[in-house]
Amino acid sequence: MSRPAAPLPPRDTVAAHNRHLGRRGEELAARHLTSLGMVVLDRNWRCDAGEIDLVLRDGRVLVICEVKTRSSRDYGDPVEAVDRRKADRLRRLGVRWLLAHSCHPDDVRVDLVGVLAPPGGPVEVEHVEGVG
Template sequence: MAAKDDLGRAGEQRAAEHLAANGYQVIDRNWRCAQGEVDIVATMPGMLVVVEVKTRRSVAFGHPLEAIDARKATRLWRLAAAWIAAHPQEARGRRLRLDAIAVIGSEPATADLEHLEDAL
C-alpha cells in the first residue's frame, strides 16, 4: 500500500474521530458506487452530513481544500444523492449538508484539522 494511501486513511480516521467528538454520529465510511466514493456520512439531529476529507503533509502545494473545485463539488452532490437513494431510511426527515475537512501534517493523529460546515 502506498504511503499516500496510508496518509489518506489516517486522515479520514482523524476526521471521523473529530466528528464523533463533536456530536456527530458517523454512519458510513468509504461508501462506493459507480460514480465514486463518499469519505464519511454522519448524522446529527435533523441533518445528514456528507463529508469530503482531504489530507496533506503540508501546504507546500496549496491548501488541501483547494483540491475541491466546482467539478468535484458537483460530483460530491451527485454522490450524496446516490447515497440517499441507497439508504432512504437513514436520510428520511433530514436536511442534507456537505462538509469538508482538511487534515494537514505528517502525522494525522496530531495534525492540524480544519472543518468547514456547509462548505459545498
Template sequence: MNTSAHNQALGARGEAIAAAFLEGRGFVILDRNWRNRYGELDLIAYDGRALVAVEVKTRSGDGYGSPLSAITARKAGRLRRLLLDWARAHGTRAPELRIDAVGITLCNTQAPRIDHLRGIL
C-alpha cells in the same frame, strides 16, 4: 513504500482523524468509503438532523497549500449526487442534506491541523 501505497495510508489516517474529530463534535458516523459507479464518499454522518457527506483531504505538510483547495465546485456537485445516491440506497430520509469538507495537514512533530468547512455546497 510506493507513492500509491503512501497516499492510501495517508488518506486512511486522515479519514480516521477526521471521523474522531467530527464525533467529538457530536456527529454520528454512519458509513465510510462508500462507493458506487459515480465515485466515493469518504464519510457519511448525521449532524443533528442533517445528513452530511464529508470529503476528507489530507496532506503531509504545507508544500502544496491547503488540502481544502483541492475541492472544486464540480467535485462538490458530484458529492451531492453521491449523497443522494447513498440516501436512496439506504432508505434514509433527512430534512437537510449537506456537504462538508475536512482538511487534515500532518506535520511530523506537531499535532494534525484540522480545518472543517460546513456546507460547502
C-alpha cells in the same frame, strides 16, 4: 559542481504512503466530527459514480463529508482541493447514498475536512461546513 538529484521512490511505495496518509486523515476527521456530536453512518461508501469518504448524521441533517489529507502545504491547503465541481459531485453521490439506504433526513449538507499531518509535526484539522 551540482549533485545529481536523489532517485525517486518506486511508484508503489508512494501509492502505499498516500493510501496510509489518506486512511489516517479519514480516521482523524471522523474522531474530530464525532467529538462535535456527529454520528458516523458510513465510511468509504462506493458506487459506480464515485466514493464518499464519510457519511454522518448531525442531528437531523445528513452530512456528506470529503476528507483531504496532506503532509505539507507544498501544493496548497487541503481544503483548497475541493472546488464547486467536486462539491456538486459529492451532492450527487449523497443522493445515491440516500436512495441506496432509503434514508429521509430533514436536510443534506456537504462538509469538508482538511487534515494537515506533517511528518513529526503537529496535526491540524480544519472543518468547513456547507461547501460549494
